[in-house]
Amino acid sequence: MSISHAPPQPVPDISRKGHAESLEPGPGPSPELVALVPSSSRRARVPRWLRRTTGPLLLLGLWQLLSATGALASDVLASPGTIARVAGDLIEDGSLTTAMGVSLQRVAIGLLLGTLVGTGLALVSGLFRIGEDLVDASVQMLRTVPFVGLIPLFIIWFGIGEAPKVAIITLGVSFPLYLNVYAGIRGVDSQLIEAGESLGLSRWGLVRHVILPGALPGAMTGLRYSLGIAWLALVFAEQINADAGIGFLMVQARDFLRTDVIVVCLVVYAFLGLLADFVVRTLERLLLQWRPTFTGR
């Protein structure tokens, strides 16, 4: 509307302060223009993998340098070169692979049992109100007990064989899975459940097509936490009364002040943890592909 009734002469620019200039008709000095640079040309194009590997490699180089100059004594921390050599020896005589096999088996069994227990309990208390009343309070109470503190009790109950080690891992794994699966089930959008009802889904159909898939992201988070705790529980469990496994190798190495062997074992722990994380990531990618995620800029 205002366009057709605009005054014939230009409106004085009221934002300018100088009154002598402001009364002057005609266009003022044109504003300074700034070029917007495309974001791709602003950064040097270093491949992402190279950027990400540079940091750790620098750290490793520094470590080797400190060892070589004698600033880092070998009975405090062995040099990366020594550690690599010792790792090669341990693999060659088979002691490392055997230990890894034993430890992996413990984690696998503990994880399997813990997943069954945690998910099972979460399903019972997530899907049924009576289950919630019976299970949830007990689990929330037991959850506050630090599971590592139960090791002495487990040794009395299960002896010093494989059973207490697996039991500790099972216990540690169960709680995060329970909590996340339970929260996942209860967090399913009630609107979707209503939509499922209106589509004629049965009770079991609702569980299968709506509730369980809806709880899956939570379950995956739980699984990740569980894996982290499984390795932690393994380390604790293997330091006590073990006669095989990576923890046993470490205890032995401690008695002989072999920092190189200890570091090899730590690297193996880290490597196994990384492997487990990779497995979960792959699972997530396959099972949660329906979820568009923010991948960062």
Place this chain on the structure above:
Amino acid sequence: MATDVHRPVTGAPHGGETVSQHPTVVRVDGLTRAFDGRPVIDRLQLDVQAGEFVALLGRSGCGKSTLLRILAGLDRDIEGTVLVPRRKAVAFQAPRLMPWKRVWRNVLLGLPGRPERAVAERALEEVGLSHRSQAWPKTLSGGEAQRASLARALVREPDLLLLDEPFGALDALTRVKAQRLVDELWQRRGCAVLLVTHDVEEAVLLADRVLVMDDGVIAHEQRIDLPRPRDIADPRFAALRTGLLERLGVEAPAAPAAEAA
């Protein structure tokens, strides 16, 4: 297309069928629904005939969505008689697609037996979405998701289609297209439609009969006999719209000059 089977949502079925040219697909008699002792629907009376397009208008909170939820069988804390066809389908304001199922699986969800994918493809074709049948719901635009939700309702071949403000969340252009689509689908399928909306124009554009709900009952009923397709610019259309708006408590603009627009 006519409904033979009436299923009472609650209470005993009523006496005989009323003598009428069209069979009734919805019969509501003395329906009351109270929240914490406060009745939102109070002895409501409603009949919908087979193939009829009924729009239900009302201010927000007047109980129109509650009525739709009752007819959909999602709310059973009711008193009175409610008869609805066994085959009914709902499309909600939010599309409510399961994000973990591809579009075509969403369409088939809850269908009895083991329906083939072709069944879903046909329904998606009908709403013009066959090219997205393999997509994940979260990658659909608002209009596409709403069309998928419509396909999911139509694939059930309902005798009664319940629409709960299905165009409310769409942008203006998409809404016009979606309204036309619903009009087309209704004319092709011949099912009864109950459209809950607060858009008077939409109601007059689509419905055979517009009901205004107030104080828990149907307070006003307006037959729309305009020929289809309807033209918003038609003066009769404007008159109907103004009348309904007044019923809803919105007076016509005071300044006569503003009417020119």
